[in-house]
Amino acid sequence: MKTTPFTDLHIALGAKMHEFAGFNMPIEYSGIIDEHMTVVNGVGVFDVSHMGEFWVKGPNALAFIQGVTSNDASKLPLGKAQYTCFPNEEGGIVDDLLVYHYEPEKYLLVVNAGNIDKDWAWCNSHNPMGAELENSSAKTGQLAIQGPKALEVLQRLTPVDLSAIPYYAFTTGEFAGCKNVIISNTGYTGAGGFELYFYVEDAMTIWNAIFEAGKPEGIKPIGLGARDTLRLEMGFCLYGNDLDDTTSPIEAGLGWITKFVDGKEFTNRAELERQKKEGVARKLCAFELVEKGIPRHGYEIVDAEGNAIGVVTSGTMSPVLKKGIGMGYVKTEHSKVGSEIYIKVRNKSLKAQVVKAPFRK
Numbered sequence: 436m437k438t439t440p441f442t443d444l445h446i447a448l449g450a451k452m453h454e455f456a457g458f459n460m461p462i463e464y465s466g467i468i469d470e471h472m473t474v475v476n477g478v479g480v481f482d483v484s485h486m487g488e489f490w491v492k493g494p495n496a497l498a499f500i501q502g503v504t505s506n507d508a509s510k511l512p513l514g515k516a517q518y519t520c521f522p523n524e525e526g527g528i529v530d531d532l533l534v535y536h537y538e539p540e541k542y543l544l545v546v547n548a549g550n551i552d553k554d555w556a557w558c559n560s561h562n563p564m565g566a567e568l569e570n571s572s573a574k575t576g577q578l579a580i581q582g583p584k585a586l587e588v589l590q591r592l593t594p595v596d597l598s599a600i601p602y603y604a605f606t607t608g609e610f611a612g613c614k615n616v617i618i619s620n621t622g623y624t625g626a627g628g629f630e631l632y633f634y635v636e637d638a639m640t641i642w643n644a645i646f647e648a649g650k651p652e653g654i655k656p657i658g659l660g661a662r663d664t665l666r667l668e669m670g671f672c673l674y675g676n677d678l679d680d681t682t683s684p685i686e687a688g689l690g691w692i693t694k695f696v697d698g699k700e701f702t703n704r705a706e707l708e709r710q711k712k713e714g715v716a717r718k719l720c721a722f723e724l725v726e727k728g729i730p731r732h733g734y735e736i737v738d739a740e741g742n743a744i745g746v747v748t749s750g751t752m753s754p755v756l757k758k759g760i761g762m763g764y765v766k767t768e769h770s771k772v773g774s775e776i777y778i779k780v781r782n783k784s785l786k787a788q789v790v791k792a793p794f795r796k
Contacts, residue, residue, distance in 0.1 A: 439484035440576050440638035448656060455659055456549035458485040463658040470661035471754040474626050475795075478582035478649055479657035480642075486577055487551035488632065489544040489558060490569040496540050499566035502701055503558060504534065505684055507694040511536045516603045516621055519692050520684055521557060522702045526710070527680040528687070530554050531672065533621065535605060543617075543632075547674045561702065576638040578631050580645060581657075581665075585628035588649040593618065597629065611644035613637040623662065625669035625793060664751050667760065670721050670792025676732055677719060677748040677762055685710040686764065687719045717745065718770040721792040724759035724778065726785040735779040736763050744769050747778060755795050759785075762792075 436459040446452060450461035461482065463470060473479045491499055500508040506519035513536050521529035530550040535543040546554045555570050562568065580589055586597050595608040595618055605619035610631060617632035633641055646654055663673070672678050672687060684693045685707055695708050724730060730750030738744050750761030761778070769776055772791050777784040 437485070439482055440635045441482045441484065441642060444639075444642070445482065445656070450656070450658060456485055456547070458548060460485060461656070461658040463660045464656050467658070467660040467664060468754045470655065470657045471664050473653070473655050474582045474624055474657060474661065474665055475755060476583070478580065478584040478588055478628070478652050478654050479661075480645060480649075480654065481579040481581065481657050481659075481662055482577075483579050483630070484576045484635075484638070485548035487546040487548060487554065487570070487572040488575045488577075489546065489555065490567075490571055491542045491544060492567040492569070493540055493565075495564040495566040496542055498564045499558075499562055500534060500542055500544075501699050502564070503561050504532075505689075505693040505701060505707070506534070507696050507699060508534055508536075508542070509696075509699070513537075513539070514604055514606060516605060516619060518603075520678075520689065521554065522684065522693075522704075522707060523680060524703050525680070526683045526703055526706050528674075528678050528682060528684060529557050529680065531674055531678055531689075535617070535619070537607075549675060574635060576633050576635045576641075578641065578645070579622055579624075579628065580631070581622045581624040581628035582626045584649075584652045588645065588652055588654060589618075589629055591648045592644050600629075611637075611641050613640055616641070623671060624665040625671070625795060626665065663749075664754055667749050667751050667762070668753055668755060668793065668795035670762065670794065672719075672762075673749060682719075682764070683707060683710055683715065686715045686717055714767065716767060717764045718767050719748070719762055719764050720770045720774075720789045721762050721794065722760070722776060722778075722787040722789050723756070723794065724761075724785055724787045726787075727759070728778070728780045728783075728785045729759045730761035730763075730778045730780065730787070736765055737777045737779055737784055738769065739775065739777065741777075741784065744776065750778075753794060759787075760794050761787075765789075
């Protein structure tokens with residue numbers, strides 16, 4: 436298994452470790468519910484150094500990104516980030532990612548850990564204009580400091596005015612005495628906070644400084660288990676569950692990151708444009724269980740008569756709502772908010788209702 440700069444530290448702290456995307460990662464420390472509520476109410480730290488980072492540089496950088504991603508990067512100002520995806524030729528998604536406009540003619544792509552090799556090969560095989568590509572994944576560490584008290588804690592460690600960084604914006608500056616740290620007002624929890632990108636040699640300096648600064652706020656390390664429950668309460672998609680090579684961005688409700696603007700010819704544009712115009716046979720929806728139970732990935736979704744209409748892609752017991760919540764693809768006629776659907780849990784059909792995400796307001 437691959438490791439991050441913090442793997443030995445997670446083990447020393449007694450984290451429950453497990454393989455995730457080829458990495459030895461912490462799943463939980465004090466328990467998923469405790470960690471989840473720490474982030475919702477206070478501040479917690481996620482090691483996300485397993486994520487991939489690709490630099491795109493040179494005069495053809497924007498043309499490359501426009502051709503390989505679904506969103507319109509021409510509208511992305513310097514210092515801002517954009518959520519987007521790599522469409523494939525069959526109408527599915529190679530990966531979902533963030534694009535950072537770092538400097539003129541220089542962008543950073545942040546991709547999912549399990550897709551680093553696949554994405555790197557995809558980018559290199561879809562680069563006819565010859566943009567300069569650099570895979571910096573192994574040289575880059577990343578921490579997500581999330582929760583309503585994150586700004587207060589991190590501000591003690593940098594001269595950068597963190598309150599002046601809007602949502603989905605970033606800056607590069609000194610942090611905990613380390614130079615060239617990317618400080619990004621982004622995250623995957625819906626609880627507010629920042630993501631830091633840094634050279635791996637600065638990893639322990641930054642970790643130790645954050646935990647020292649956050650002592651008054653009761654800062655805690657958080658595992659991937661709570662990261663999953665937090666993102667699900669917000670209705671954020673997880674690649675490999677809610678998105679994959681067979682799910683189109685239109686089916687997944689990601690039409691808002693699929694821009695059919697003049698002059699932007701991206702992979703499989705014509706088919707996705709057709710889907711947007713004519714509609715799709717299935718849609719990703721969010722649902723809450725009306726009856727007691729926990730929906731899980733792969734559970735069948737049926738109608739009132741027991742006919743199969745879809746499948747659960749993500750599900751959990753919401754620590755905040757204290758009820759079963761999930762997402763899944765269903766036939767489009769069953770996807771409207773308020774629709775009654777049933778989740779098959781151990782041969783029982785449990786009633787659920789389609790709702791509008793996020794679950795945690």
